Amino acid sequence: MKVIVFGIIAERIQTNELVLENIQDTDSLWRYLVEKYPLLKDIKISIAVNKHIINHNTLLNAETEVALLPPFSGG
Numbered sequence: 001m002k003v004i005v006f007g008i009i010a011e012r013i014q015t016n017e018l019v020l021e022n023i024q025d026t027d028s029l030w031r032y033l034v035e036k037y038p039l040l041k042d043i044k045i046s047i048a049v050n051k052h053i054i055n056h057n058t059l060l061n062a063e064t065e066v067a068l069l070p071p072f073s074g075g
Helices: 005-012 025-034
Strands: 002-003 017-019 046-049 052-054 067-069
Touching: 002 005, 005 017, 005 067, 025 046
Parallel strands: 002 067
Antiparallel strands: 002 017, 046 052, 046 067
16 A cells, blocks of 8 residues: 655655555554654554545555645644
8 A cells, every 4th residue: 555644644654655564454554654763653643545535444455555744734
């Protein structure tokens, strides 16, 4: 699966794209990333799966595109 990251998330993991395998759902994905990159622990994020923002744990597969979005501000 392709994981695209933006803003402070990309800064903290020093890349803007990851390719991951064997991650079953979005909760597992976030746990894996926080374990691998502890600096992510305190960031509040939004998750988009296949270009749709989700608000609950969602199943993933090899063809899924996930975007991790940092907090937004502005007007």
